[in-house]
Amino acid sequence: MNNITLIGFDGDDTLWKSQDYFDDAQIEFERIVGGYADLADARVHERLYETQKRNLALFGYGVKGMVLSMLESAIEITGQRIAAADVHRIVELGKSLLQHPVELLPGIRAAVTAIAADFDIVLITKGDLFHQEAKVRESGLADLFGRIEIVSEKDVATYARVLSEFDLSASQFVMIGNSLRSDIAPVLALGGWGIHMPYHTTWAHESQAEIAAEASRLRQAQSASALPDAVRAIVQSVAQSVAQADSA
Amino acid sequence: MNNITLIGFDGDDTLWKSQDYFDDAQIEFERIVGGYADLADARVHERLYETQKRNLALFGYGVKGMVLSMLESAIEITGQRIAAADVHRIVELGKSLLQHPVELLPGIRAAVTAIAADFDIVLITKGDLFHQEAKVRESGLADLFGRIEIVSEKDVATYARVLSEFDLSASQFVMIGNSLRSDIAPVLALGGWGIHMPYHTTWAHESQAEIAAEASRLRQAQSASALPDAVRAIVQSVAQSVAQADSA
Numbered sequence: 001m002n003n004i005t006l007i008g009f010d011g012d013d014t015l016w017k018s019q020d021y022f023d024d025a026q027i028e029f030e031r032i033v034g035g036y037a038d039l040a041d042a043r044v045h046e047r048l049y050e051t052q053k054r055n056l057a058l059f060g061y062g063v064k065g066m067v068l069s070m071l072e073s074a075i076e077i078t079g080q081r082i083a084a085a086d087v088h089r090i091v092e093l094g095k096s097l098l099q100h101p102v103e104l105l106p107g108i109r110a111a112v113t114a115i116a117a118d119f120d121i122v123l124i125t126k127g128d129l130f131h132q133e134a135k136v137r138e139s140g141l142a143d144l145f146g147r148i149e150i151v152s153e154k155d156v157a158t159y160a161r162v163l164s165e166f167d168l169s170a171s172q173f174v175m176i177g178n179s180l181r182s183d184i185a186p187v188l189a190l191g192g193w194g195i196h197m198p199y200h201t202t203w204a205h206e207s208q209a210e211i212a213a214e215a216s217r218l219r220q221a222q223s224a225s226a227l228p229d230a231v232r233a234i235v236q237s238v239a240q241s242v243a244q245a246d247s248a
Numbered sequence: 249m250n251n252i253t254l255i256g257f258d259g260d261d262t263l264w265k266s267q268d269y270f271d272d273a274q275i276e277f278e279r280i281v282g283g284y285a286d287l288a289d290a291r292v293h294e295r296l297y298e299t300q301k302r303n304l305a306l307f308g309y310g311v312k313g314m315v316l317s318m319l320e321s322a323i324e325i326t327g328q329r330i331a332a333a334d335v336h337r338i339v340e341l342g343k344s345l346l347q348h349p350v351e352l353l354p355g356i357r358a359a360v361t362a363i364a365a366d367f368d369i370v371l372i373t374k375g376d377l378f379h380q381e382a383k384v385r386e387s388g389l390a391d392l393f394g395r396i397e398i399v400s401e402k403d404v405a406t407y408a409r410v411l412s413e414f415d416l417s418a419s420q421f422v423m424i425g426n427s428l429r430s431d432i433a434p435v436l437a438l439g440g441w442g443i444h445m446p447y448h449t450t451w452a453h454e455s456q457a458e459i460a461a462e463a464s465r466l467r468q469a470q471s472a473s474a475l476p477d478a479v480r481a482i483v484q485s486v487a488q489s490v491a492q493a494d495s496a
Contacts, residue, residue: 058346060378064312071319072339080332087335088323091316098306129377130308130400152378 004193004235006168007115009145010154010177011125011132013199015112016139017103022066023201025093029070032086036078048073049204056205060152062128067094098131102138107224109141114228116144123148124162124175126182154182156189163190174234176227178202180209188217195230197221252441252483254416255363257393258425259373259380261447263360264387265351270314271449273341277318280334284326296321297452304453308400310376315342346379350386355472357389362476364392371396372410372423374430402430404437411438422482424475426450428457436465443478445469 012018030044037044051073052066059065070090074082115121123145125132132150136142147166151158163170170192177183177197184194196218219230260266278292285292299321300314307313318338322330363369371393373380380398384390399406411418418440425431425445432442444466467478 058343059312060376062312062378064307064310064316065378067316068312068339068342071335075332075336075339078332080336082332082335084323084326084328084330084335087319087330087332088328091319091323094316095306128308129398130310130313133400150377152381 003172004174004231004238005120005172006163006166006174007119007121007231008124008162008173008175008177008187009112009121010175010179010183011123011135011139012127013178013202014105014176014183014197015108015123015141016105016135019199019201019203021097021100022203025066025070025097028093029074029090032089033074033077033082035086036081042077044073044077047077051076053205060128061126062131063094063097064128064131066097067091070094098134102135104139104141105224111224111227112141112144115231119231120146120166122146122162122166124151124154124159125149126151126154154179154186156186159186159190159192163192171238174231176221179206181206184218185209188215191217193217193219193234195219195221195227195234197224197227251420252422252479252486253368253420254411254414254422255367255369255479256372256410256421256423256425256435257360257369258423258427258431259371259383259387260375261426261450262353262424262431262445263356263371263389264353264383267447267449267451269345269348270451273314273318273345276341277322277338280337281322281325281330283334284329290325292321292325295325299324301453308376309374310379311342311345312376312379314345315339318342346382350383352387352389353472359472359475360389360392363479367479368394368414370394370410370414372399372402372407373397374399374402402427402434404434407434407438407440411440419486422479424469427454429454432466433457436463439465441465441467441482443467443469443475443482445472445475 009015029048030039033044048070052069055065055069059068067090071087074090112121121144123136129150136148142148149162163173170190173187174193174195175183175187176195178199180196184196187194194217219233221227221230257263277296278287281292296318300317303313303317307316315338319335322338360369369392371384377398384396390396397410411421418435418438421435422441422443423431423435424443426447428444432444435442442465467481469475469478
């Protein structure tokens with residue numbers, strides 16, 4: 001068993017606020033479509049999510065694909081009655097999502113700085129390349145990270161590729177993030193460690209994950225200030241395992 | 249002066265067909281908007297390009313941003329009269345652009361294979377991460393490339409970063425592509441070499457480039473079959489420069 005060498009951080013809702021803006025856009029979308037159809041009868045919320053999920057394989061993650069799914073869904077739900085002015089409001093929703101300022105989560109800069117003092121750190125963030133690059137730039141955190149990986153999907157294959165580029169085994173890697181599906185499950189599956197820091201709101205898609213027997217390599221942090229201790233606890237667990245293995 | 253070590257290839261309209269699909273989408277867009285406004289009077293072509301250029305800083309390159317610009321432009325040109333059914337046709341235009349099969353340009357597989365036998369090769373392609381990954385995967389060329397870089401912009405800073413990751417000076421690098429603006433000008437500006445292989449159709453945005461005194465490091469190839477010879481000619485130029493420098 002090896003020492004912990006590399007700590008990965010997720011971006012959206014781990015370093016900076018993100019889902020709140022999507023939640024607000026969703027509410028505004030429902031307000032627009034609500035002018036044409038009864039929201040409950042039309043199952044607006046569910047039908048938008050179904051359209052988004054169906055289009056993920058074509059659009060990938062990110063704001064632009066979400067807006068296109070919103071438009072498709074609005075046209076369908078309104079029976080092609082939506083007015084051009086409301087189409088325009090939906091496009092503008094997307095443009096404002098792409099322009100909101102980057103707001104760091106409380107205490108995250110101090111936590112990242114503290115962890116970077118002892119470990120190599122990497123930012124692994126998913127979504128639209130152009131938008132994620134802009135957020136990284138505006139976050140003011142870019143210089144702390146030895147490497148920034150913007151990926152289209154955070155699955156076992158993606159983490160395996162990143163680890164192989166660092167020439168590390170998964171057991172030397174801890175991933176910190178808010179999404180069980182994207183940040184935790186695939187890393188645990190590879191034999192790595194996870195620190196789950198839940199955000200107060202999570203897209204339904206990101207909550208779905210199977211975390212089974214590997215839970216012994218999973219820690220929880222309720223806020224950024226708890227992250228350095230959570231990393232230290234993992235390092236101690238690894239040291240104890242090594243000591244036990246040595247004495248066995 | 250160093251030997252040529254690394255050859256870069258552009259993706260769209262260098263390895264595979266791309267702009268034709270965008271041109272077709274543009275024609276279809278004009279047909280849709282032409283139902284509401286006189287195309288010439290409304291300057292449809294120019295106004296779409298203006299909207300695209302204005303939105304580039306927000307959307308970046310790629311199909312999804314183009315569709316959002318088309319929608320914005322259509323709403324504006326029609327004075328908010330465009331019907332939801334036609335909005336839907338524009339969204340579907342985008343979805344079909346994202347789904348067209350990847351069609352390699354004639355002779356490109358042989359040319360890439362021949363060049364890969366003698367040099368490290370890298371694919372440097374711009375645009376939407378998700379769509380470019382899909383195209384790379386479907387091209388069947390991915391295994392030939394030691395590395396694949398999907399970037400949001402192809403400028404001097406991007407090429408400088410890629411070269412530093414390879415630990416190379418620009419003089420050891422040749423970039424092959426159809427866009428003077430994205431593939432050639434920034435590489436020449438860094439002191440590297442370029443092979444321009446024009447495609448029969450080019451987006452206005454990609455034709456704009458200043459190629460000045462560095463033209464001595466620029467070669468032309470009229471088709472993929474001419475690429476291995478063009479690379480060889482550059483290697484000979486470098487060798488002659490070295491010989492001249494030694495004898496001076």
